[in-house]
Amino acid sequence: xxxxxxxxxxxxxxxxxxxxxxxxxxxxxxxxxxxxxxxxxxxxxxxxxxxxxxxxxxxxxxxxxxxxxxxxxxxxxxxxxxxxxxxxxxxxxxxxxxxxxxxxxxxxxxxxxxxxxxxxxxxxxxxxxxxxxxxxxxxxxxxxxxxxxxxxxxxxxxxxxxxxxxxxxxxxxxxxxxxxxxxxxxxxxxxxxxxxxxxxxxxxxxxxxxxxxxxxxxxxxxxxxxxxxxxxxxxxxxxxxxxxxxxxxxxxxxxxxxxxxxxxxxxxxxxxxxxxxxxxxxxxxxxxxxxxxxxxxxxxxxxxxxxxxxxxxxxxxxxxxxxxxxxxxxxxxxxxxxxxxxxxxxxxxxxxxxxxxxxxxxxxxxxxxxxxxxxxxxxxxxxxxxxxxxxxxxxxxxxxxxxxxxxxxxxxxxxxxxxxxxxxxxxxxxxxxxxxx
Amino acid sequence: xxxxxxxxxxxxxxxxxxxxxxxxxxxxxxxxxxxxxxxxxxxxxxxxxxxxxxxxxxxxxxxxxxxxxxxxxxxxxxxxxxxxxxxxxxxxxxxxxxxxxxxxxxxxxxxxxxxxxxxxxxxxxxxxxxxxxxxxxxxxxxxxxxxxxxxxxxxxxxxxxxxxxxxxxxxxxxxxxxxxxxxxxxxxxxxxxxxxxxxxxxxxxxxxxxxxxxxxxxxxxxxxxxxxxxxxxxxxxxxxxxxxxxxxxxxxxxxxxxxxxxxxxxxxxxxxxxxxxxxxxxxxxxxxxxxxxxxxxxxxxxxxxxxxxxxxxxxxxxxxxxxxxxxxxxxxxxxxxxxxxxxxxxxxxxxxxxxxxxxxxxxxxxxxxxxxxxxxxxxxxxxxxxxxxxxxxxxxxxxxxxxxxxxxxxxxxxxxxxxxxxxxxxxxxxxxxxxxxxxxxxxxxxxxxxxxxxxxxxxxxxxxxxx
Numbered sequence: 001x002x003x004x005x006x007x008x009x010x011x012x013x014x015x016x017x018x019x020x021x022x023x024x025x026x027x028x029x030x031x032x033x034x035x036x037x038x039x040x041x042x043x044x045x046x047x048x049x050x051x052x053x054x055x056x057x058x059x060x061x062x063x064x065x066x067x068x069x070x071x072x073x074x075x076x077x078x079x080x081x082x083x084x085x086x087x088x089x090x091x092x093x094x095x096x097x098x099x100x101x102x103x104x105x106x107x108x109x110x111x112x113x114x115x116x117x118x119x120x121x122x123x124x125x126x127x128x129x130x131x132x133x134x135x136x137x138x139x140x141x142x143x144x145x146x147x148x149x150x151x152x153x154x155x156x157x158x159x160x161x162x163x164x165x166x167x168x169x170x171x172x173x174x175x176x177x178x179x180x181x182x183x184x185x186x187x188x189x190x191x192x193x194x195x196x197x198x199x200x201x202x203x204x205x206x207x208x209x210x211x212x213x214x215x216x217x218x219x220x221x222x223x224x225x226x227x228x229x230x231x232x233x234x235x236x237x238x239x240x241x242x243x244x245x246x247x248x249x250x251x252x253x254x255x256x257x258x259x260x261x262x263x264x265x266x267x268x269x270x271x272x273x274x275x276x277x278x279x280x281x282x283x284x285x286x287x288x289x290x291x292x293x294x295x296x297x298x299x300x301x302x303x304x305x306x307x308x309x310x311x312x313x314x315x316x317x318x319x320x321x322x323x324x325x326x327x328x329x330x331x332x333x334x335x336x337x338x339x340x341x342x343x344x345x346x347x348x349x350x351x352x353x354x355x356x357x358x359x360x361x362x363x364x365x366x367x368x369x370x371x372x373x374x375x376x377x378x379x380x381x382x383x384x385x386x387x388x389x390x391x392x393x394x395x396x397x398x399x400x401x402x403x404x405x406x407x408x409x410x411x412x413x414x415x416x417x418x419x420x421x422x423x424x425x426x427x428x429x430x431x432x433x434x435x436x437x
Numbered sequence: 438x439x440x441x442x443x444x445x446x447x448x449x450x451x452x453x454x455x456x457x458x459x460x461x462x463x464x465x466x467x468x469x470x471x472x473x474x475x476x477x478x479x480x481x482x483x484x485x486x487x488x489x490x491x492x493x494x495x496x497x498x499x500x501x502x503x504x505x506x507x508x509x510x511x512x513x514x515x516x517x518x519x520x521x522x523x524x525x526x527x528x529x530x531x532x533x534x535x536x537x538x539x540x541x542x543x544x545x546x547x548x549x550x551x552x553x554x555x556x557x558x559x560x561x562x563x564x565x566x567x568x569x570x571x572x573x574x575x576x577x578x579x580x581x582x583x584x585x586x587x588x589x590x591x592x593x594x595x596x597x598x599x600x601x602x603x604x605x606x607x608x609x610x611x612x613x614x615x616x617x618x619x620x621x622x623x624x625x626x627x628x629x630x631x632x633x634x635x636x637x638x639x640x641x642x643x644x645x646x647x648x649x650x651x652x653x654x655x656x657x658x659x660x661x662x663x664x665x666x667x668x669x670x671x672x673x674x675x676x677x678x679x680x681x682x683x684x685x686x687x688x689x690x691x692x693x694x695x696x697x698x699x700x701x702x703x704x705x706x707x708x709x710x711x712x713x714x715x716x717x718x719x720x721x722x723x724x725x726x727x728x729x730x731x732x733x734x735x736x737x738x739x740x741x742x743x744x745x746x747x748x749x750x751x752x753x754x755x756x757x758x759x760x761x762x763x764x765x766x767x768x769x770x771x772x773x774x775x776x777x778x779x780x781x782x783x784x785x786x787x788x789x790x791x792x793x794x795x796x797x798x799x800x801x802x803x804x805x806x807x808x809x810x811x812x813x814x815x816x817x818x819x820x821x822x823x824x825x826x827x828x829x830x831x832x833x834x835x836x837x838x839x840x841x842x843x844x845x846x847x848x849x850x851x852x853x854x855x856x857x858x859x860x861x862x863x864x865x866x867x868x869x870x871x872x873x874x875x876x877x878x879x880x881x882x883x884x885x886x887x888x889x890x891x892x893x894x895x896x897x898x899x900x901x902x903x904x
Contacts, residue, residue: 149845149870159777174843176870 002083004053006037006074008061010146010166011047017069020062021046025075029057034169037075040068047167055079150177158182216310227373230289232409235368238421242384242399245431252325260326265381265401266304267328269356271434272427273379274300274321277354280420284353286374287411294376294411303352303372304332306339313339314372316352356381367404376408377417379424438576443469445773446563446579448555448719451478453750453762454585455539460770462546469577470543471565473554477536479587479751480759483606486535488626490528491609491633492790494519499636509829519637525610551575557582557720560743581745581773584733585766586719588712588751593621595681596689602682602706605630614639615704619689621679623650625789627709628662632792634707635671642672642701644679644691651789654850655801661832661852662791669792674701682706714752729754737779739769747773761785784848784867786860793833794856798863799848802838812847814838815897817889819853821904824884830854835889837873837897844872844898855886862890873897 011018018040025037036048055077062068148165150158154177158165161182168185170177213221245268253262277284281296288295300321303314315335317323323331338344355372356379363383371378382402389398403424407417427434445461447454450472461468475482501517504510543550553565553575560582565575590604598604608630616639620631623645635641643650643666650666650673651659666673676694683690688700714732716722727734727742732754739747747769750762768778789795805812816836819825833853839846849863866876876894881887888903895901 151869155781156778159779162777172870173872173875174840174845174870176845 002079002081003058004055004077004079004083006049006052006077008040008068008070008072008074009049010070011040015070017067018047020064020066020068022064023060025057025060027057027059031055031057031077049074050169051075051077052169053077053079146175148177149175150182154179154182161186216313220311223373224370227370231371231373233368233371233406234409234414234417235404235406236414236417236421237366237402237404238425239400239402240425241389241429242401245428246384246399248431256326261329261333263325263329264332265384266332266356266358267323267325268428268431268434269379269381269424270302270317270320270323270328270332271325272424273302273354273356275427275434275437276420276423279423280416282416283377283407283412283420285376285411286353287376287408288374289410297353299353301351301353303355303375304335305355305357305372306336308340308342313344313349314352314355315339315344315348316350318351354378359383365402369404369406371406371408376412377420378406379421380404380406438573440576440578441469443467443549443577443579445469445581445583445770446561446577447471447583447585448557448563449478449585449587449750449752450476450539450550451585451587451750451762452480452759453587453766454478454583455543455766456763457583457585457749457766457770458548459542459546460767461773462543462548464770464774466770466774468547469549469551469579471551471553471555471563471577473552473568475536476539476543476550477532478759481535481539482532483609485759487528487532487609488605488629488633489790490531491524492629494524494527495633495636496792502636521611521614521637528609551577555719557723560724560746581747583766583769584721584741584746584748584752585750585762586715586721586752588757589715590708591711591713593679593681593708593710596621596679596706596708598708601686601703602708605707605709608634608705608707616640617702617704618642618707619644619701619703619705620707620709621689622709622711623647623673623675624653624709624711625651625791625795626711627707628666628791629789630707630709631671632666632669635669640670640672642674642703644674644677644689644701646676646678648676648694650675651791651795654789654795654797655803658795658797658801658836658850658852661793662789662795665792665832712751712757714754716752737781738772739765739780756785756787758785758787782868783870784864786864788857788860790857793830793853795850795852796856796860796863797848797850798860799846799867800838801848801850802836805838805847810847811841812838813841813897814848815893815901817892817896817901817904819886819889821892822884822886822889824886824888825853827884828854828886835859835893837876837890837893839873839894839897844874846871846873846876846894849890851889853886859887859890862887 008018020038021041022039025031031037031051031054033051033054035051037051038049039046040049058076058078061073061075068074148168149170150165155165157179158168163182163186165177168177168181171181172178242265245265249263249265249268277300282294284300285294285296299319302317302320304317306313306315315338317328317331317335320328335344335348338348352372352375354375354377357369358381361383363381365382367380367382369378369380380403382404384399384401386397387400388395389400391398403421405417405421444467447458447468447470450470454470454472455476458468458470480486498517498519501514504512504514505517540550551565553567555563555565558564558576561580562576562578565577567575590606592598596602605626614634614637618631618634618639618641620627620641620643623643627643628650631641631643649656649659650663674691674693677691680690680692680698682688683700688702689706690698690700692698716731716733724743724746726746733741733748733752735741735748735753739749739753741748749765749769751757764782765780768780771778784799786796786798800808802812802814814836816834818834820831825831830853833851833856835851836849837846838848846866849867851859873894876891877898879891881891892901892903896904
C-alpha cells in the first residue's frame with residue numbers, strides 16, 4: 001500500500017489559486033479512478049477535480065471555502081502499489097507522473113481490481129464510471145506547471161472542438177493526449193449533460209435576436225433622444241383627491257352615457273388644463289431653442305400620448321378650449337382610433353402645445369414623462385386608487401390619483417409649474433369650478 | 438482617389454505575407470497583398486535563399502581549390518578559378534525563379550497583388566504609392582489588416598552604411614571579392630557570409646562584442662565552428678567593439694576587452710549586428726499599437742492591440758525566422774476564416790548555415806535546468822557515424838535533452854555538415870511529444886547522418902550501440 005497525493009492542477013493561464021467550493025468525497029471513502037473528488041472555482045469557471053487513481057481517501061487538503069494555491073495538496077489517497085509519496089519525504093516529493101514503465105505495469109492490475117464505487121451518490125460519478133472501459137489505461141497526472149502534451153493534429157482538433165487540452169487527461173506515453181483521449185473527453189462532457197434531462201426552466205440561453213430600429217420606432221427613438229438631449233427636465237408629482245369628480249362622472253355617465261357616450265377622466269383633465277393655461281400661458285407654449293423664442297399659444301392643442309401597435313404616437317386634440325366634455329371625449333376616441341388604425345393625418349399628429357400621457361390602470365404611482373419637444377410641459381396621469389385619507393380628523397376612503405408632470409426648466413420655473421399643477425388640482429378636486437367661472 | 442475594398446489586406450509580400458495570402462485565398466477570403474519590392478521579402482531576395490546559394494558556390498570553389506593540393510580522395514585539379522559575376526548571375530537566377538514562383542502561386546489562388554509602397558491611414562485603410570510614374574495613389578480598405586513588413590538591418594551609429602561599409606544585402610551581390618574583409622558581428626549572418634568570403638579568397642576578420650561567437654548557442658555546440666574558423670584562417674576578435682573607420686577610411690578601429698585599440702585594414706566592412714522590426718516610415722505609429730520592445734506586440738493568435746489588425750513575422754520580434762512567419766500567416770488566415778487557431782508551437786527550429794552547420798530545436802541542457810526541469814542529455818559524435826566518414830565530415834555531434842521522469846524529449850541540438858536537414862526529425866519528435874524510447878525504437882536508415890539521432894536517444898537511455 002502506498003500513498004498517492006493529488007495536487008491542485010494548473011487550471012489555466014495565469015491562475016495561481018482557486019477556491020474549494022465542494023467536496024464529493026470524505027475521509028474513508030473508497031474512490032474509483034476518474035471519480036470527481038472536489039469542485040474548485042476560479043474567477044472564470046467551476047472545475048471538477050477527478051481522481052487519477054483508485055483507492056481510499058486518507059486526508060482532505062482543505063475545507064470548503066478555502067482558497068488553495070495551484071500545486072498545493074488537494075487529497076491523499078491510499079493506493080495499491082507504490083503511490084507517489086516516498087516514505088519519510090511526505091509531501092515534499094515532486095508530483096511528477098510515474099515513470100512510463102511503471103504506469104504500463106500498473107494498468108492491468110487496476111483493471112483486474114476494478115474497485116466498486118461506494119460513494120457514487122452524485123451524478124458526476126455515473127459519467128466517470130461509464131468512462132471506465134476495458135481498455136482505459138491509467139491517466140497520468142500532469143504536474144503543476146506542466147503543459148498538456150499533444151501532437152499538432154490533436155491540438156488542432158481540440159481548438160476546433162473548443163476543448164481546453166489542460167482539462168483532458170492524457171493516457172499516452174509520458175501523459176501524451178491522444179486522439180482517443182480527446183474523443184473520450186468530449187463524449188464524457190456530452191454524457192454529463194444529456195439534452196433530455198436538462199431542466200429547461202433553468203436552461204442557459206445563448207440565443208439573441210437583433211431588431212433593426214427602423215420606421216416609426218426610429219422616429220420615436222430620435223424624438224426621445226432629442227427631447228432628453230435638449231431639454232433639462234424636472235418632474236413634479238402631486239396627489240389629487242378625485243372623489244368628488246368621480247361622483248360627478250358617475251352621475252353624468254348614468255344620465256347621458258347612452259346618447260352622448262361614456263366619459264373618462266380625460267375630458268375633465270383637458271378642461272382643467274385649458275383653464276389653468278389661461279393663467280400660466282408660459283406652460284402652454286413651444287420653445288424654439290435655436291431661435292431662442294418661446295411662443296405662447298392662446299389655443300390649447302392637446303397631444304394625447306397613444307400606444308399603437310407600432311409604438312407611441314401623439315395625436316392632437318386641436319383647440320381643446322372650444323370643446324365641452326362630450327365633444328372632447330369623442331375627439332379623443334376618434335383620434336386614438338385613427339392613430340391605431342394608421343389613418344391619422346399629418347395635421348392630426350402635429351401642432352400640439354402641451355401633452356397628456358396616461359397608462360390608465362397601469363399608471364403606477366409616479367412616472368417621469370418625457371416632454372414632447374418642442375413643447376415645454378407634459379402632464380402624466382397615474383393610477384387612481386381608493387386610499388385611506390384623513391379628512392376633519394377622521395380616516396376616510398378617498399379616490400386618490402397622482403399627477404406626474406415634467407417641465408422644461410429652461411423656460412418654466414419650479415414655482416410656476418407648481419402653481420399650474422395646484423390650479424389643476426383645485427379644479428379636479430372641486431369639479432364645479434370647472435364649469436362655473 | 439480610387440478606393441478599392443477587400444476583406445483581407447496584407448502589407449508585405451515576404452514569407453509571412455504571401456503564405457497568409459495563399460491560405461486566405463484557399464479559404465475563400467478576398468485578399469489583396471501590397472508589396473513595394475519584389476515578392477518574397479528578405480528571405481527570398483536578400484536573405485535565406487541568396488545566402489544559401491553563395492554558400493554552396495563558395496563550398497564548391499573551396500573544394501576545387503582544395504583539390505589543387507594533396508587530396509586524400511586522389512582527385513587533382515590543376516587550377517581553380519571563379520567568375521564571381523557568373524556566380525552572382527546564377528544566384529540571381531534562383532532568386533528570380535523563386536520570387537516568380539510566389540507571384541504565380543498568388544495569381545493562381547486569386548490574390549490581388551498591388552505593387553507599391555503602403556502607408557497606413559487607419560486600422561482599415563492604406564494608401565499605396567504605386568510603382569508606376571504618373572499614377573494617382575491608390576486607397577485600399579480591408580475589413581482585416583495584416584501587417585507583415587518584416588525587419589531591417591541594424592547599422593552601427595558610428596559607421597553608417599555606404600562606401601566600404603556594406604550590409605548583408607550588398608554582400609550577397611559582390612562585383613568582386615575584396616582582399617581584406619572585416620565582419621562586424623559574430624552571429625549567424627556575419628559568420629555565414631564571412632565564411633563565404635573566406636572560401637572565395639578574402640582575408641576575413643570577425644569582430645564580436647561578446648566573448649564568444651554565436652553567443653545565442655551553447656559553447657559545446659559552437660566549438661566545432663570555432664575550430665573550423667581557425668582551420669580556414671578566419672581571424673576572430675572576441676570581446677571587442679568597433680569604434681569606427683580610421684581617418685583614411687581604409688581600416689576599422691577596434692577596442693579590445695583590455696581597452697587597447699587596434700586598427701584592422703579593410704577593403705570592405707560588413708556590418709551584420711542584427712535586424713530590427715520594420716516599424717517606421719509607413720504610418721504604423723499612427724495606430725498607437727501596443728509594443729513589446731522594438732517589436733509589435735501580438736497575442737497567441739497574432740492579434741495586435743487593435744481589433745482586426747494582425748501582425749506576423751519579424752515585425753513581431755524574435756525569433757526572426759521565415760518559417761515562424763509562414764506558420765503565423767497560415768493561422769491568421771484560418772482565424773479570419775472563422776476557424777479556432779492559436780500560434781502555439783512547442784519549439785521552432787533555428788538553423789545556422791555555418792561550416793559546420795548548427796541546428797537547435799527546443800531546450801538545451803542549460804535552458805532546461807534553468808526552468809527547473811530535471812533532465813538527462815546525451816550526445817552522439819559524427820566521428821562514430823559511417824555516413825559522416827564517407828562525407829569527410831566527422832566533426833560535430835547530435836545531442837538530445839529529455840525529462841528524467843518520463844523521458845519526454847524537450848530539446849535537440851546538432852552541429853556538423855548537413856545537420857540542417859535533421860531539424861525536420863527534431864521538430865517532429867518534439868511536437869509529437871515523443872519520448873526517448875520512441876526515437877530509439879524507430880529504425881533509422883543506414884547509412885545516414887540521421888542514425889546519430891537514434892544513437893543519441895539510445896545513449897540517453899544508457900545503451901548506445903556504436904559508442
